[in-house]
Structures are given as structure tokens and as C-alpha cells.
Amino acid sequence: GENVEQHPSTLSVQEGDSAVIKCTYSDSASNYFPWYKQELGKGPQLIIDIRSNVGEKKDQRIAVTLNKTAKHFSLHITETQPEDSAVYFCGSGTNAGKSTFGDGTTLTVKP
């Protein structure tokens, strides 16, 4: 089955700095790569996603890049704010509609 590795497990940045979280996947059939933000006591919320026919996608301060050849994808958050503090999960999905998640990154943005 699919295996998704996510790094780092914890990340602490100063407000205004950038944060980068990286994931690798194993299943070459994966074609959908979502990023979810989960705040304490809440369910995961999609913040951005990318499909395998696209190399990069941006939405305001958030961007995702995909390298299909290397099976890597990354989340970039610029101008971080304290409210960006949460656990972030990357995911990898196939046509079957299943998503396998990475182990998560706990991001702390210090004011």
C-alpha cells in the first residue's frame, strides 16, 4: 500500500518567517495530494491541494509544489502568523478515493 513520509515532525518559526513542510510518497499511481490543517479539538480542514498534472499551486500565503519524478511534494507558508499554529498533514490519494496521511507536523509560530 501507499506510504507517506512527512518531515519535520515539529517546526517552530518566528512570526513573519516562512515555514516549509516536506512529504514523499511511494505509490506512483497517486494523483491527488491534499494538505490539511488540524487545530486542537477540531477535524482536519483542507488548506490546499494539487493534482499530478500540475507542478505548483498558490493560494495567498500558501503554496504547494510537486515533483512527480522524485515523488516529493512540499507545503510553503510565507509571512507566518500565530494563527497558523496547528498540526499539518499531507495526504496522497489514488483513483480509488483513498487518502493516506503523513504523520503530521506540529507548527508553532512564535509572536
Next chain:
Amino acid sequence: DTEVTQTPKHLVMGMTNKKSLKCEQHMGHRAMYWYKQKAKKPPELMFVYSYEKLSINESVPSRFSPECPNSSLLNLHLHALQPEDSALYLCASSQVRSGASTEAFFGQGTRLTVV
């Protein structure tokens, strides 16, 4: 309405009890999912329903029994659970799109404690 509503938010049950978790969405999504999430871990897929039919069961023990009565509702029936089944149970829904995975909308979860 982009909400997935789960009830109850919290549930404490004994190992001999029978209880049910409920999930509802009104986005017209025809795929619905149950995930289990332990503390500091990612969600783990349990079941997938597509057009009200069970399409994926990730080798989940039979003490968990899913049900999809209609396109808006998803239930998870619980019976004879063990303390290690204590976790956050998440429901999600998505469109069914041929040839591609699609965004999943998650509910807030039910925090289950088995005593």
C-alpha cells in the same frame, strides 16, 4: 452549506454497551468515509461508502459496523468495544469524480472513550 455534522461530540461507553455515531452532510456528496484518529497520529481510514454502498473496509474489526441509510447520512454502530478503541472518530465526505480523488470535507469528530 459546506459542513459535515457529527453527533455526539463526546461519548463514554462501557465495553458491553451498544452505541452509534452519526454523521450528516448536505453537500450532495456521494462518497462518505469513517476515519479513526489516535492522539498525535494521523487519521486512519476505516470505511468508504460510494453511492451508499460499502466500497472499502480496511480490515476493521466487526465490533465496528458502518451503515449508510441514504446519501446524506452515515452511521457507525459500536458494540463490545475495547479500551484501545478510544479515539477521535472522524467522518468525511467528498464528490465522486471518475478518474480522480477529490477534496474530503471532515466533521469535527466524536471523541470516544471506552471504559
